[in-house]
Amino acid sequence: MQIRIEPLADESPVVLPDQLGFGRVPTRRILTCRYEAGRGWADAEIGPRQHFVLDPAAQIFHCGQGIFEGTKAYLRPDGRINLFRPDANAARFNRSAERMAMPNFPEADFVTAIETLVALEHAWTPRTDAASLYIRPVMIAAEPTLEVRSSREYIFYIVLTPTGPFFAGGFEPVAVRVEEHHVRAAPGGTGEAKTIGNYAASLYATEAARVAGYQQVLWLDAVERRFVEEAGAMNVAFVYGGKEIVTPALSGSILPGITRDSLLRLAPDLGYAVREARLDIDEVIADIESGRITEVFCMGTAAVVAPIGRIGRHGRDVIVADGRSGPVATRLHRTLTDIQYGRA
Numbered sequence: 001m002q003i004r005i006e007p008l009a010d011e012s013p014v015v016l017p018d019q020l021g022f023g024r025v026p027t028r029r030i031l032t033c034r035y036e037a038g039r040g041w042a043d044a045e046i047g048p049r050q051h052f053v054l055d056p057a058a059q060i061f062h063c064g065q066g067i068f069e070g071t072k073a074y075l076r077p078d079g080r081i082n083l084f085r086p087d088a089n090a091a092r093f094n095r096s097a098e099r100m101a102m103p104n105f106p107e108a109d110f111v112t113a114i115e116t117l118v119a120l121e122h123a124w125t126p127r128t129d130a131a132s133l134y135i136r137p138v139m140i141a142a143e144p145t146l147e148v149r150s151s152r153e154y155i156f157y158i159v160l161t162p163t164g165p166f167f168a169g170g171f172e173p174v175a176v177r178v179e180e181h182h183v184r185a186a187p188g189g190t191g192e193a194k195t196i197g198n199y200a201a202s203l204y205a206t207e208a209a210r211v212a213g214y215q216q217v218l219w220l221d222a223v224e225r226r227f228v229e230e231a232g233a234m235n236v237a238f239v240y241g242g243k244e245i246v247t248p249a250l251s252g253s254i255l256p257g258i259t260r261d262s263l264l265r266l267a268p269d270l271g272y273a274v275r276e277a278r279l280d281i282d283e284v285i286a287d288i289e290s291g292r293i294t295e296v297f298c299m300g301t302a303a304v305v306a307p308i309g310r311i312g313r314h315g316r317d318v319i320v321a322d323g324r325s326g327p328v329a330t331r332l333h334r335t336l337t338d339i340q341y342g343r344a
């Protein structure tokens, strides 16, 4: 892939704000690439980040035909920059594209696009501990038509944003509420694809959980409302007896996380058994109460591992062990971030 590189008007030194938050600070450049049916992908370009000009009828606005990815660049102790498994994001991006009837984006080009943009914008990679440069590749349907069908025009783009440490105040457990009425994803639906509409569909229940004093929703399966699927926009795992890590088996309505996959591969090297299973919420709650489950945690690119300390269900809370972050989540978090930051 040939990427045209346009000069920037602003070449002044990069100064990062003290408070980065998540996704609020844009870098100066954007990578864009355009697709038209019959011609394929063309016009790959990195230039100054600017607004898109889209017709109000562009299909992204009416059909929601859009997919995205999320990965990060990490500053290593030697001053160079690490990416973590961007090939896995490339492969998942194309599985999402297929599900949403969108064109394939060549996987090698996807990785080259990230590498080229990050190399140009490396000064935006935060130097502070546990911070990183978040990478957001997106594909949207751009053809102006109100017809309900797959678009013939697309824009692929990548934007970057320096992000602060997910756990600013230490490795603090989160509280989740089991969602009884709404579902995130159904079998045969789009839950396995990283499509923008999945997030829109999750907002109502998430906001309601926040008002009730929880940070996230614990999603159950759509058919029986019984089996645990995900926690917020992250995968979830349960530790039995401090030794065995059990996570919901990919059911067709669970997003196959790259963090989940990485931790499942890493955990046996650290002496933990791993198992993918159907996890009944009644049994999970009983096992937390009896102490068989010693830890619960979420897995995803943003936090890597986030311990869950409290689970609300039917108006009642159960506390996981002593409600604090446990040794397995702590060790997994440290081991995987050591790899991501090039310390191991």
Ligand SMILES: *Cc1c(COP(=O)(O)O)cnc(C)c1O
Pocket (backbone or CB within 6 Å): 070, 194, 230, 232, 233, 234, 235, 255, 256, 257, 258, 259, 260, 299, 300, 301, 302
């Ligand atoms: C992106 C995402 C995840 C986590 O995937 P990672 O590749 O680990 O970041 C989990 N669940 C949902 C719904 C997601 O969108």
